[in-house]
Amino acid sequence: MASISLFAGLALVVGVGLGAPSVLEAQEEVVEYRQSLMQAFRMHMGGVGAAMGDAAPMGHAVHHARAFNGMAQALANAFPTGSEGGRAVAAIWSDRDGFMDRVTAIQTATADLVEAAESGNAEAVSAAMQAVRGTCGACHQTYRDPASQ
Numbered sequence: 001m002a003s004i005s006l007f008a009g010l011a012l013v014v015g016v017g018l019g020a021p022s023v024l025e026a027q028e029e030v031v032e033y034r035q036s037l038m039q040a041f042r043m044h045m046g047g048v049g050a051a052m053g054d055a056a057p058m059g060h061a062v063h064h065a066r067a068f069n070g071m072a073q074a075l076a077n078a079f080p081t082g083s084e085g086g087r088a089v090a091a092i093w094s095d096r097d098g099f100m101d102r103v104t105a106i107q108t109a110t111a112d113l114v115e116a117a118e119s120g121n122a123e124a125v126s127a128a129m130q131a132v133r134g135t136c137g138a139c140h141q142t143y144r145d146p147a148s149q
């Protein structure tokens with residue numbers, strides 16, 4: 001009976017070990033998530049831009065702005081310690097306070113974009129989009145490696 005329990009326990013430990021992702025796989029998944037988040041930012045920025053033109057109704061800017069702001073709230077958790085990779089530079093982790101200031105700036109800018117989009121005022125949306133672009137660019141200038149040539 002004891003040998004059956006020992007065998008079952010060993011099988012459970014081995015089985016759990018086989019199903020768990022390696023540290024490298026987990027890190028790669030975080031990097032992929034982070035890259036998909038940035039791609040979604042670009043898509044929603046394009047959606048707001050389309051609503052500013054004739055490609056989509058102005059009301060669609062509200063949906064894109066809200067989605068953008070929601071994802072900006074998740075941004076801080078997309079760069080956990082040990083998730084180096086992609087175009088993220090080491091300063092994200094070595095200058096955490098500075099990086100978090102940039103994250104707060106994008107969260108504030110996207111919240112302002114939501115407010116502007118909800119107003120329906122095209123000039124306010126345009127100004128808010130400029131602010132969002134500025135916060136994205138400032139962060140990328142410091143915390144992102146340039147694209148490979």
